Amino acid sequence: DGGITQSPKYLFRKEGQNVTLSCEQNLNHDAMYWYRQDPGQGLRLIYYSQIVNDFQKGDIAEGYSVSREKKESFPLTVTSAQKNPTAFYLCASSITPSGGGGANVLTFGAGSRLTVL
Amino acid sequence: GENVEQHPSTLSVQEGDSAVIKCTYSDSASNYFPWYKQELGKRPQLIIDIRSNVGEKKDQRIAVTLNKTAKHFSLHITETQPEDSAVYFCAANPSGYSTLTFGKGTMLLVSP
Numbered sequence: 001d002g003g004i005t006q007s008p009k010y011l012f013r014k015e016g017q018n019v020t021l022s023c024e025q026n027l028n029h030d031a032m033y034w035y036r037q038d039p040g041q042g043l044r045l046i047y048y049s050q051i052v053n054d055f056q057k058g059d060i061a062e063g064y065s066v067s068r069e070k071k072e073s074f075p076l077t078v079t080s081a082q083k084n085p086t087a088f089y090l091c092a093s094s095i096t097p098s099g100g101g102g103a104n105v106l107t108f109g110a111g112s113r114l115t116v117l
Numbered sequence: 118g119e120n121v122e123q124h125p126s127t128l129s130v131q132e133g134d135s136a137v138i139k140c141t142y143s144d145s146a147s148n149y150f151p152w153y154k155q156e157l158g159k160r161p162q163l164i165i166d167i168r169s170n171v172g173e174k175k176d177q178r179i180a181v182t183l184n185k186t187a188k189h190f191s192l193h194i195t196e197t198q199p200e201d202s203a204v205y206f207c208a209a210n211p212s213g214y215s216t217l218t219f220g221k222g223t224m225l226l227v228s229p
Contacts, residue, residue, distance in 0.1 A: 033216065040126065042206060042221035043161070050215060058216065059118075090160065105151070106217065108160040 003027040006091050006109035013078075013085070013116050021076045021112045023091035030096050032074035033106070036060060037088040046089075049074055050096075078114060086116045119144040119211045123220025130197050131228055138223045140207035141189040149210040150183060150190045151217070156203045164205075165192070197227045 004025045013019045023032065034046040045058030049068040063082025068074055074093075078085045089112045094104040120143040130136050142150075151166035167174045167181045167190065174181050178197075183190040194201055204224050208217040 031215070035219075040221060042123075043219040045216055045218075048216055056215075105163050105166075106153075106161075108162070110160050 004091060004093055004107055004109035006089075006112050008112060009110065011112060011114045013114060015116055016080045018077055018079050019085075019114065021078070021089055021091075021114070023074045023076065023109060024072055025074075025093045025107075025109075026072065027093060027095075027107060028071070029093035029107070030071070031094045031104075032068070033092040033094075034058075034064070034066065034074070034076045035090045035092065037090055037111075043090065046076065085114055088113050119147060119209050119218040121207060121209050121218050121220040123207050123223055125223060126221065127224045127226070129226045129228065132197060132199060134197055136194045136197050136201070136225055136227075138192045138205055138207070138225070139189060140191070140209075140220050141187075142209040142218075143188070144209070144211045145185075145188060147209040147211045150181070151208050151210075152181060152192050153206045153208065153219075154203045155206065155222075161206060194225075197225075199227050199229055201225060202227045 007022045031050050033048040035043040044060050046064050047066040049055035052071050055066050055068050065077045091109040092106040094106050123140045148169040153161040154164045155161040165181050167183050178195050180193045204222045206222050207220040210217050
Protein backbone atom coordinates (compact mmCIF):
# COMPACT_ATOMS: atom_id res chain seq x y z
CA ASP A 1 0.00 0.00 0.00
CA GLY A 2 1.80 3.11 -1.26
CA GLY A 3 5.19 1.36 -1.16
CA ILE A 4 5.77 2.11 2.53
CA THR A 5 4.43 -0.17 5.23
CA GLN A 6 4.31 0.84 8.86
CA SER A 7 3.44 -1.53 11.67
CA PRO A 8 1.75 -1.78 13.98
CA LYS A 9 -1.06 0.64 13.18
CA TYR A 10 -1.98 0.99 16.85
CA LEU A 11 0.28 0.31 19.81
CA PHE A 12 -0.20 0.61 23.54
CA ARG A 13 2.72 0.80 25.91
CA LYS A 14 3.13 0.99 29.63
CA GLU A 15 5.32 3.68 31.09
CA GLY A 16 8.95 2.62 31.30
CA GLN A 17 8.79 0.26 28.34
CA ASN A 18 10.65 0.64 25.07
CA VAL A 19 8.72 0.05 21.87
CA THR A 20 9.86 -0.32 18.26
CA LEU A 21 7.87 0.90 15.26
CA SER A 22 8.54 -0.79 11.96
CA CYS A 23 8.92 0.98 8.60
CA GLU A 24 9.59 -0.94 5.38
CA GLN A 25 9.69 0.44 1.82
CA ASN A 26 9.88 -1.32 -1.53
CA LEU A 27 10.38 1.84 -3.58
CA ASN A 28 14.17 1.55 -3.73
CA HIS A 29 14.39 4.98 -2.12
CA ASP A 30 17.71 6.03 -0.62
CA ALA A 31 16.42 8.37 2.07
CA MET A 32 14.04 7.58 4.91
CA TYR A 33 12.55 9.78 7.63
CA TRP A 34 10.58 9.59 10.86
CA TYR A 35 8.13 12.34 11.78
CA ARG A 36 5.99 12.84 14.83
CA GLN A 37 2.55 14.40 14.40
CA ASP A 38 0.71 16.02 17.30
CA PRO A 39 -2.50 18.08 16.98
CA GLY A 40 -1.65 21.66 16.04
CA GLN A 41 2.09 20.94 15.88
CA GLY A 42 2.55 19.92 12.27
CA LEU A 43 5.13 17.33 11.31
CA ARG A 44 8.30 17.36 13.38
CA LEU A 45 11.38 15.46 12.27
CA ILE A 46 12.77 12.86 14.66
CA TYR A 47 15.52 11.14 12.66
CA TYR A 48 16.47 10.70 9.03
CA SER A 49 18.80 8.51 7.03
CA GLN A 50 20.31 9.24 3.64
CA ILE A 51 22.13 5.95 3.14
CA VAL A 52 22.45 2.57 4.77
CA ASN A 53 24.33 2.51 8.08
CA ASP A 54 24.07 6.26 8.46
CA PHE A 55 21.46 8.48 10.12
CA GLN A 56 21.15 11.96 11.59
CA LYS A 57 19.13 13.51 14.39
CA GLY A 58 16.21 15.72 13.53
CA ASP A 59 14.63 18.44 15.62
CA ILE A 60 13.18 16.21 18.36
CA ALA A 61 15.51 13.17 18.57
CA GLU A 62 15.72 12.98 22.37
CA GLY A 63 14.25 9.75 23.70
CA TYR A 64 14.27 8.03 20.29
CA SER A 65 16.71 5.77 18.47
CA VAL A 66 16.91 4.35 14.94
CA SER A 67 18.92 1.95 12.81
CA ARG A 68 19.40 1.60 9.06
CA GLU A 69 20.95 -1.80 8.47
CA LYS A 70 19.07 -2.35 5.21
CA LYS A 71 17.99 0.09 2.52
CA GLU A 72 14.39 -1.07 2.84
CA SER A 73 14.04 -0.77 6.60
CA PHE A 74 14.22 2.11 9.09
CA PRO A 75 12.80 1.09 12.49
CA LEU A 76 12.20 3.64 15.22
CA THR A 77 12.53 2.79 18.91
CA VAL A 78 10.68 4.95 21.40
CA THR A 79 12.60 4.60 24.63
CA SER A 80 11.51 5.12 28.20
CA ALA A 81 13.50 8.37 28.15
CA GLN A 82 10.91 9.97 25.85
CA LYS A 83 8.80 11.95 28.30
CA ASN A 84 5.68 12.34 26.18
CA PRO A 85 5.60 9.50 23.66
CA THR A 86 1.86 9.38 22.97
CA ALA A 87 1.58 10.56 19.37
CA PHE A 88 1.05 9.62 15.74
CA TYR A 89 4.29 8.57 14.04
CA LEU A 90 4.82 8.84 10.29
CA CYS A 91 7.59 7.24 8.30
CA ALA A 92 8.51 8.65 4.89
CA SER A 93 11.00 8.05 2.11
CA SER A 94 12.36 9.90 -0.91
CA ILE A 95 14.36 8.81 -3.95
CA THR A 96 17.37 10.78 -2.80
CA PRO A 97 17.80 13.13 0.10
CA SER A 98 16.20 16.52 -0.27
CA GLY A 99 18.41 19.53 -0.38
CA GLY A 100 21.19 20.91 -2.49
CA GLY A 101 18.62 22.09 -4.98
CA GLY A 102 17.58 18.51 -5.70
CA ALA A 103 14.58 18.30 -3.43
CA ASN A 104 12.48 15.19 -3.76
CA VAL A 105 8.94 14.21 -3.04
CA LEU A 106 8.25 12.49 0.25
CA THR A 107 6.16 9.32 0.19
CA PHE A 108 4.54 8.67 3.56
CA GLY A 109 3.43 5.50 5.26
CA ALA A 110 -0.01 5.18 6.85
CA GLY A 111 1.34 5.90 10.32
CA SER A 112 1.49 4.24 13.73
CA ARG A 113 -0.45 5.59 16.68
CA LEU A 114 1.32 5.03 20.00
CA THR A 115 -0.53 5.43 23.27
CA VAL A 116 1.22 5.24 26.62
CA LEU A 117 -1.01 3.98 29.40
CA GLY B 118 17.61 26.65 11.00
CA GLU B 119 14.53 27.20 8.92
CA ASN B 120 11.27 28.34 10.53
CA VAL B 121 7.95 28.06 8.69
CA GLU B 122 4.84 29.87 9.89
CA GLN B 123 1.44 28.87 8.46
CA HIS B 124 -1.88 30.73 8.66
CA PRO B 125 -4.70 30.32 9.33
CA SER B 126 -4.81 27.24 11.54
CA THR B 127 -8.43 26.60 10.53
CA LEU B 128 -10.41 27.81 7.53
CA SER B 129 -14.08 27.28 6.84
CA VAL B 130 -15.57 28.05 3.42
CA GLN B 131 -18.72 27.32 1.49
CA GLU B 132 -18.58 24.97 -1.48
CA GLY B 133 -17.62 26.92 -4.57
CA ASP B 134 -15.71 29.61 -2.69
CA SER B 135 -11.95 30.09 -2.93
CA ALA B 136 -9.53 29.26 -0.12
CA VAL B 137 -6.09 30.74 0.50
CA ILE B 138 -3.48 29.44 2.92
CA LYS B 139 -0.33 31.45 3.56
CA CYS B 140 3.13 30.49 4.76
CA THR B 141 6.24 32.48 5.57
CA TYR B 142 9.76 31.17 5.88
CA SER B 143 12.89 32.54 7.50
CA ASP B 144 15.83 31.16 5.51
CA SER B 145 16.39 33.10 2.31
CA ALA B 146 18.40 30.12 1.01
CA SER B 147 15.26 27.94 0.83
CA ASN B 148 14.59 26.93 -2.74
CA TYR B 149 11.82 24.32 -2.69
CA PHE B 150 8.29 24.74 -1.32
CA PRO B 151 5.87 21.79 -1.41
CA TRP B 152 2.31 21.53 -0.16
CA TYR B 153 0.94 18.31 1.33
CA LYS B 154 -2.70 17.37 1.89
CA GLN B 155 -3.72 15.01 4.67
CA GLU B 156 -7.29 13.77 4.63
CA LEU B 157 -8.77 12.52 7.88
CA GLY B 158 -7.16 9.24 8.88
CA LYS B 159 -4.89 9.14 5.85
CA ARG B 160 -1.25 9.81 5.07
CA PRO B 161 0.00 13.20 3.79
CA GLN B 162 0.34 13.41 0.03
CA LEU B 163 2.03 15.99 -2.16
CA ILE B 164 -0.46 18.09 -4.10
CA ILE B 165 1.74 20.79 -5.62
CA ASP B 166 5.22 22.23 -5.24
CA ILE B 167 7.19 25.21 -6.47
CA ARG B 168 10.86 25.98 -6.80
CA SER B 169 12.50 29.32 -6.17
CA ASN B 170 13.07 30.10 -9.85
CA VAL B 171 9.31 30.19 -10.48
CA GLY B 172 6.77 32.71 -9.18
CA GLU B 173 3.55 30.77 -9.76
CA LYS B 174 2.42 27.27 -10.62
CA LYS B 175 -1.07 25.97 -11.37
CA ASP B 176 -2.62 22.52 -11.50
CA GLN B 177 -6.33 22.58 -12.28
CA ARG B 178 -8.08 24.15 -9.25
CA ILE B 179 -4.97 24.61 -7.16
CA ALA B 180 -2.16 27.10 -7.52
CA VAL B 181 0.86 28.15 -5.52
CA THR B 182 2.52 31.56 -5.58
CA LEU B 183 5.95 32.46 -4.27
CA ASN B 184 7.31 35.85 -3.26
CA LYS B 185 11.01 35.39 -2.61
CA THR B 186 11.57 39.00 -1.59
CA ALA B 187 8.96 38.81 1.14
CA LYS B 188 9.76 35.16 1.89
CA HIS B 189 6.21 33.94 1.69
CA PHE B 190 4.24 31.50 -0.44
CA SER B 191 0.56 30.72 -0.67
CA LEU B 192 -1.78 27.93 -1.72
CA HIS B 193 -4.90 28.92 -3.63
CA ILE B 194 -7.82 26.56 -4.12
CA THR B 195 -10.64 27.72 -6.39
CA GLU B 196 -14.17 26.33 -6.68
CA THR B 197 -13.74 24.37 -3.45
CA GLN B 198 -15.50 21.04 -3.06
CA PRO B 199 -16.29 19.00 0.07
CA GLU B 200 -13.52 16.56 -0.85
CA ASP B 201 -11.04 19.41 -0.45
CA SER B 202 -11.67 19.21 3.30
CA ALA B 203 -8.38 18.15 4.88
CA VAL B 204 -5.33 19.41 6.71
CA TYR B 205 -2.85 21.18 4.45
CA PHE B 206 0.84 21.51 5.30
CA CYS B 207 3.33 23.83 3.68
CA ALA B 208 7.05 23.14 3.86
CA ALA B 209 10.38 24.67 2.92
CA ASN B 210 13.70 23.10 2.06
CA PRO B 211 16.79 25.23 2.67
CA SER B 212 19.48 24.75 0.07
CA GLY B 213 22.16 22.45 1.40
CA TYR B 214 19.85 20.77 3.90
CA SER B 215 18.51 17.25 3.44
CA THR B 216 15.12 17.72 5.06
CA LEU B 217 11.91 19.70 4.85
CA THR B 218 10.67 22.03 7.58
CA PHE B 219 6.88 21.89 7.84
CA GLY B 220 4.35 24.46 8.95
CA LYS B 221 1.86 23.51 11.65
CA GLY B 222 -0.96 22.86 9.22
CA THR B 223 -4.30 24.38 8.22
CA MET B 224 -7.54 22.49 8.67
CA LEU B 225 -9.77 23.37 5.71
CA LEU B 226 -13.48 22.65 6.06
CA VAL B 227 -15.65 22.97 2.95
CA SER B 228 -19.38 23.01 3.68
CA PRO B 229 -21.85 21.85 1.03
